[in-house]
Each structure stands twice: as structure tokens, then as C-alpha cells.
Amino acid sequence: MNTRDLVLIALFAAIVVVLGLIPPITLGFIPVPITAQSMGVMLAGCIIGAKRGALAFLLFVLLVAIGLPVLSGGRGGLAVLAGPSGGFILGWAVAAYVTGLIAERFIHEGQPESRQFGGFFLASVVGGIVVLYAIGVPWLSAVTGTPLLAAATGSLAFIPGDLLKAAIATLAARAVYAGYPLLPVRA
Amino acid sequence: MLTSLYVEGNSWFHRLPVRAKLIALLLLSLSLFATQSLYLLAPAFLLCGWLYFSLGLTLRQAVARVGFVFFTILVLAAVNLFLLPLPEVAALVLRLMALVFFAAAVTATTTISAFMDEITILLKPLERMGLLNAADVSLALGLVLRFVPDIFARYEAIREAHRARGLPIRPLTIIGPLIILTLKDADTIAAAIDARGFRRQ
Numbered sequence: 001m002n003t004r005d006l007v008l009i010a011l012f013a014a015i016v017v018v019l020g021l022i023p024p025i026t027l028g029f030i031p032v033p034i035t036a037q038s039m040g041v042m043l044a045g046c047i048i049g050a051k052r053g054a055l056a057f058l059l060f061v062l063l064v065a066i067g068l069p070v071l072s073g074g075r076g077g078l079a080v081l082a083g084p085s086g087g088f089i090l091g092w093a094v095a096a097y098v099t100g101l102i103a104e105r106f107i108h109e110g111q112p113e114s115r116q117f118g119g120f121f122l123a124s125v126v127g128g129i130v131v132l133y134a135i136g137v138p139w140l141s142a143v144t145g146t147p148l149l150a151a152a153t154g155s156l157a158f159i160p161g162d163l164l165k166a167a168i169a170t171l172a173a174r175a176v177y178a179g180y181p182l183l184p185v186r187a
Numbered sequence: 188m189l190t191s192l193y194v195e196g197n198s199w200f201h202r203l204p205v206r207a208k209l210i211a212l213l214l215l216s217l218s219l220f221a222t223q224s225l226y227l228l229a230p231a232f233l234l235c236g237w238l239y240f241s242l243g244l245t246l247r248q249a250v251a252r253v254g255f256v257f258f259t260i261l262v263l264a265a266v267n268l269f270l271l272p273l274p275e276v277a278a279l280v281l282r283l284m285a286l287v288f289f290a291a292a293v294t295a296t297t298t299i300s301a302f303m304d305e306i307t308i309l310l311k312p313l314e315r316m317g318l319l320n321a322a323d324v325s326l327a328l329g330l331v332l333r334f335v336p337d338i339f340a341r342y343e344a345i346r347e348a349h350r351a352r353g354l355p356i357r358p359l360t361i362i363g364p365l366i367i368l369t370l371k372d373a374d375t376i377a378a379a380i381d382a383r384g385f386r387r388q
Contacts, residue, residue, distance in 0.1 A: 003381050004374060006323055006326065006327055006330075006380075007330065007377045007380065008370060010326075010327040010328075010330035010331050010334070011330070011334060011338075011369055011370055011372065011373055011376075013327070014330070014331045014334040014335045014338050014369075015338055015365065017189070017335050018335060018342055018365075019362075021342075022358075025357075025358055034358075036358050039358075043362070043366070047370075048370075059324075059327050059328065062306070062324075062328065063328070065302075066299050066306070067192040067193055067295075067297065067299065068189050068191055068192070069189070069190070070189065073255065075252075077192045077252070077290065077295075078212065078290035078291070078293050079252065079253055079256055079287045079288075079291035079294060080255075082216070082256075082283075082286045082289075082290040083256035083283070083287055084256070084260055084283065085259060143283065144260065144263040144264075144279055145275065145276070145279040146263050146266055147270055147271075154266065168358055168359050168362075171359050171363075172359055172362040175363035175367075176363060176366050176370075179363070179367045180367045180371060182370060
């Protein structure tokens with residue numbers, strides 16, 4: 001890993017921290033306010049690729065674990081990891097990795113714009129939603145004793161918001177790809 | 188901007204080495220998940236709670252730190268009440284809350300540098316296998332702490348630029364420029380690091 005990749009990883013982790021400081025956005029048609037930080041996984045995979053994206057999130061989780069209040073709302077510390085949603089936090093790195101793999105596979109230069117949008121959206125949905133829930137929900141079920149089926153049904157309520165996040169991440173990732181492409185330079 | 192969750196203090200728990208605390212946390216979670224008995228879980232919960240509240244945090248701080256996690260635990264417990272017998276739900280809640288108390292106590296009594304020393308030791312085997320460089324991890328951590336205020340200032344500048352033009356502040360129009368502007372600095376920062384010979388390669 002060269003120094004530039006190391007710096008990109010650190011800068012992206014720092015961006016994710018800042019996304020947690022931005023006040024959550026409330027949208028008229030969805031009851032839960034959207035925290036910009038939860039788009040970080042999708043953005044990391046789509047913008048800096050699988051390996052660097054996953055490492056950025058490992059670094060971010062390290063920040064949480066050593067007691068920095070980097071999660072949105074100023075939360076952090078080992079208590080959050082020990083709580084019911086710890087699996088989602090630990091799953092971020094894997095989710096970013098899968099997002100990045102799909103984005104690297106499907107996005108190429110000189111494609112029509114619509115293909116690129118489609119690729120980023122697919123990567124965000126599969127990595128940032130499917131993979132993340134596949135780790136977070138069983139974990140939550142194991143830790144809290146809530147039967148898996150009930151936990152899975154309950155998390156369906158968050159899917160519309162997550163799809164919206166994937167759409168925003170897609171547009172942002174494509175904007176960054178057009179302005180300053182980093183995805184093709186693989187670490 | 189990023190003040191650590193460490194709290195100054197000189198309790199016996201503060202003086203305990205990090206490694207002992209982390210091993211205790213691991214053993215506690217393993218043993219709490221191994222038992223279903225309320226006669227073991229309730230004292231564990233009280234003990235961890237007492238430990239956490241005796242660390243010198245003000246009550247409000249102490250509650251604010253674990254409040255959100257407790258809220259999720261209670262919501263899930265409310266769901267569980269419909270699906271599981273009451274003693275089982277009580278066991279689940281006590282176990283999780285005890286763990287969260289203990290974890291929060293470890294976080295509140297351990298400085299970042301103590302954690303980093305321990306992490307560097309834990310990474311040694313990986314370093315020997317040639318998978319990573321422990322010094323890189325501390326360097327990356329330092330870079331994050333160094334650049335968060337800068338990136339936040341950049342976010343505010345972009346927000347002000349939106350206001351000045353009378354544009355609504357949307358996540359989409361902020362995130363794109365914020366990421367491009369930030370990542371464009373990577374080359375100069377990397378050059379600065381290499382010029383100082385921090386990584387010796």
C-alpha cells in the first residue's frame with residue numbers, strides 16, 4: 001500500500017466522521033430522519049473501491065472502539081459495540097468491501113451515464129443494504145434474543161429510507177467519479 | 188471537536204491496565220451469554236451499574252452515554268415481550284445492560300494512547316506476517332484526528348456558499364463537492380508524509 005492509499009483511507013474515514021456531525025435531514029415522506037453518516041458505507045465502496053473502502057471503515061470502527069464520539073449524535077465507545085446494533089457497526093467494513101467489489105466490476109470509463117448510475121445503485125443496494133442487514137440482523141437477533149424472523153420483519157421498516165440513501169449515494173458517487181475518479185486506480 | 192469519551196479520574200478501575208479491562212470485558216460477555224439464571228444476571232447488572240456510576244461521571248453525562256443503547260435494548264425488549272416468556276426477556280435485558288455498563292466503564296477509564304499502545308501490541312503478529320504495518324495504523328489514526336476539523340470547516344464553507352446563492356441545503360449537493368475537495372488533498376498530504384520520511388520505504 002502506498003502512502004497515497006493510506007492517506008485516502010484516512011481522509012475517507014475523516015469524511016465519515018464529518019458526515020456524522022452534519023445535522024440529520026428530515027424528509028417529508030419518511031418518518032425517520034436520515035443521517036448522512038449511514039450513507040458512508042455506500043459512498044466508501046463506490047468512491048475509493050473495495051479494499052480502501054473496507055480499510056477506511058476498519059479505521060472508523062477503531063475510532064469508535066477506542067472511545068471517540070464519532071458516530072452520529074456524538075455516540076461512541078465500546079458500549080455501542082456491545083449493544084444490539086453492534087453487528088451493523090462491525091458489518092460496515094464488509095459492506096463497504098462488497099459495495100466496492102461490485103462498483104469496480106461494473107463501472108468503467110466511457111460507459112453511458114445511465115449504466116454508471118445503474119452500477120453504483122446496484123453496488124449500494126447489494127453492499128450497503130443486503131450485506132449489511134445479512135450481518136446486522138442475525139447479530140441483533142443473537143444478542144437480544146428477538147427471533148430472527150421478527151427482527152428481519154422489523155428491519156423492513158428501514159428499507160425505504162435505505163433505498164433513498166442508496167439513490168443519493170449513487171448520484172454523489174457518480175458526481176465524484178466524473179469530477180475526480182479514484183475507483184479505477186486500485187489499491 | 189473530537190474529545191475522547193475518557194473521563195479524568197483515579198478510581199481503581201482507572202488504574203487497572205487496559206489489557207486487564209479488555210480481557211475482563213471479553214470474559215464477562217462470554218460468561219453472561221452462557222447463563223440464563225436471573226440470580227446471576229441481576230447481581231451482575233447491579234455490579235456493572237455500580238461500577239459505571241462510581242467512575243466520577245456526572246449523572247447526566249453517564250445517562251447520556253448509555254441512553255441511546257438502552258433505548259434500543261428496551262424497544263427490542265418490548266417486542267420480545269410478545270414473543271418470549273417474561274423471565275427470558277428479563278434475562279436478556281439484564282445481560283445486555285450489564286455488558287453495556289461494563290463496556291462504557293472501560294471506555295470512560297481508558298485514554299486513547301493506552302488503547303493505541305494495546306492495539307499496536309495486538310497488531311504485532313499481523314505485522315510479522317507482513318499483512319500490515321502497525322505504525323501505519325497510528326499514522327492513519329492521527330491523520331483522521333488532524334483532518335476532521337478541516338473537513339468540517341469545508342462543509343461549513345460549502346453550506347455558506349449554498350446560503351449565499353439562496354440554494355436549499357441538500358445532502359446531495361453538499362456531499363459531492365465535500366468529497367472531491369477533500370480527496371484532492373490526498374496527493375499533497377501523501378507527498379508531505381513521504382518528504383518527512385515517516386514510512387521509510
